[in-house]
Amino acid sequence: MTNVKELLEDYGIDRFLEYVGAEKIRKIGDNFRSCCPIHGGDNSSAFSYHNGYFTCFSECDRNYSPIDILMIVFSLSYPEAKKRLEKLFGQEIENEDTSEITYENLENKKFIQDFKKLKESQKQEENTEFCLNDLATYQKITHEYLINEGFSDETRQFFDLRFCDKGIMRDRVVIPIDDKNGKIIGIAGRSIYDFRLLELTGQSKYFFSKGLKKSNTLYNISRADRYSDYLIVVEGYKSIWRLHEWGYDNAVALMGASLGDKQLKLLLKFNLPILISGDNDKAGKNLQREVVGKLSRYTPVEEFPIEKITSKENDSIAEIKKGDFEEWTKKIMGKYPKKILF
Structure with a gap:
């Protein structure tokens, strides 16, 4: 049976x-x-x-x-x-x-409890704007969302990820976004809830601070190692965190599936070959083609074949294995000369 x-x-x-x-x-x-x-x-x-x-x-x-x-x-x-x-x-x-x-004795108990909690929080939500620069208002914790996604406390500290439990950023991981000089220019808030809950309650996966223009910067640009042999470009935050845990700090995220003009100029200033990896969906493939089309005339651009590693739609680098990433990256980027440091 x-x-x-x-x-x-x-x-x-x-x-x-x-x-x-x-x-x-x-x-x-x-x-x-x-x-x-x-x-x-x-x-x-x-x-x-x-x-x-x-x-x-x-x-x-x-x-x-x-x-x-x-x-x-x-x-x-x-x-x-x-x-x-x-x-x-x-x-x-x-x-x-x-x-x-x-439902009390079934596996989906937590899902339904979260749904009710999210609906209730919508009723009680404070209509206050969250502070841009004063990150002290948010808790310095490694939330269970990050733990369940496999991220360590060291990663939380490295990227200064926090958690908000009130106001319009309630139940969101707080992600500071800075410019190339390390100045915080905005905040993203990633909901800790399952996408099904967000769809049912009409909430967005991400909230952003007022006035933030993501296309004016690249996530992780102030930390990206400019002494690397190449630059990894991804769509979202989780891929950056995963790459960091694998020892790759030569990465930036576009924070979406499109490349802005200012982001293009910032990428070219690295003066490095680029490895672009969109998510394993239609938008991700379109992004890869866009980056290749706009940048290949100025610098070498290679596409990471994530579809050869995972068949799951929407998977990103954050969901694949380190060994698979390293194997393909070595094949693709190994042809470019190494930097000689004095």
């Missing part, structure tokens, strides 16, 4: 949702959203699949297994729903613990 999660994902989440009558089914990343087949309605984000369970955000804030859904939608007993699911999947499945089917 095989567990329901494995069979469900092999069968296809979208096919199962169609079978139980869900409408407006759409795929976002590795997950699926739809209207709730239990409560109905027109909200195409009301029903969400994650790790073997479906979560309803329409009315009840509960998790449902596939058998739960069949029992409710088709008015079946547990044995009848299990038998129908086995026929649908073409294989026997393990029995579920039906002693108390509530």
Whole structure:
């Protein structure tokens, strides 16, 4: 016998949702959203699949297994729903613990708790602007978001990452952004919540301080080692942090999937060959082509083939292995001469 999660994902989440009558089914990343087949309605984000369970955000804030859904939608007993699911999947499945089917004893408990917390924080949010330069107002901690992403306390200290627990930056990792001289010119706030929660509550992954123009600088420009043999250019912050942990401080981030004119000039001032790595999605590929097109006439530009390392859409350097990065980087950039330091 095989567990329901494995069979469900092999069968296809979208096919199962169609079978139980869900409408407006759409795929976002590795997950699926739809209207709730239990409560109905027109909200195409009301029903969400994650790790073997479906979560309803329409009315009840509960998790449902596939058998739960069949029992409710088709008015079946547990044995009848299990038998129908086995026929649908073409294989026997393990029995579920039906002693108390509530979200409190399921894996998605934290997800639903976070959702409620985020919704509540929106109601209580202070309409105050956050301070640009006085970072002392934010906590010097390594938040569990950074730990779960595999970043060390040393990385937090090196980049002076902090955490805010109030105001419009509530529940965000605070990222100082400076210019080439090290002067802080703005702050980015990265939400600690899952993208599904942000979508459901209408919040952005990032908030930025008022007046900040990301296209006027490059993230990590003041720390980037100008004595390196080449410069690594990436999209986002996490890739910079990961590269630092691997010992690569010759990297800057565009903080987005486009190259501004001022950023172009800043890159050329390094006077180094460039290795560009966008994320493994359409925007990332477009970014790589843009950087090559705009810079290759002035300096050597090579593209990092992240699609040969990971098949996951949206993956960046932050999600791949150090060995894979080093192997490909050596192949690509090894042809350029080493700098001779006196």
